[in-house]
Amino acid sequence: MRPPMCPARYIESVYGFDFDGEMKKGLKGAIFDIDNTLVPHDAPADERSRGFLAALSAKGLRLGIVSNNREPRVKAFAEACGGLDYVFLAGKPSPEGYRKLCAKLGLSEKEVIFFGDQLFTDIWGANRAGIESVLVKPIDKSSDIPRIRFKRYLEKPILYLYKKGIFR
Ligand SMILES: [Mg+2]
Known part of the structure; x- marks a missing residue:
């Protein structure tokens, strides 16, 4: 059984993900966290x-961002x-922001995939919204603010x- 904050998949980076393969299986959109994901x-x-x-975007994927950061940044x-x-x-792990974004993209939660770097916000929220969740390694942990550092400690x-494969 997979706990609600565990991702469907775990990868090194969004930059190496096989989008072509997923599009062949019906993927229509991708949603990203920004900070330490992109x-x-x-x-x-x-x-x-x-x-x-x-x-x-040139491949035809609809793209969007769901962030807990403030409007000027996002x-x-x-x-x-x-x-x-x-x-x-977005108030992640609330599912509301993800749903709002899917509505903006004109896609259902089943047609998109989400990428984020944090279990207790990004992944938990995507799972609650019914979106395929992919955890990525944070790009630069040294850029984390203290609140996020604390959460990474809890994630460990x-x-x-x-x-170890216990939850898969
Ligand atoms: Mg992040």
């Missing part, structure tokens, strides 16, 4: 993230990436057991 915490959109999202990032749909102050035993 770029380090509070870092602006860089060439890599912009190029990556543009390439996914809006600036979404606009720098070609005007993505977004939800800010769960991640340890998850990586």
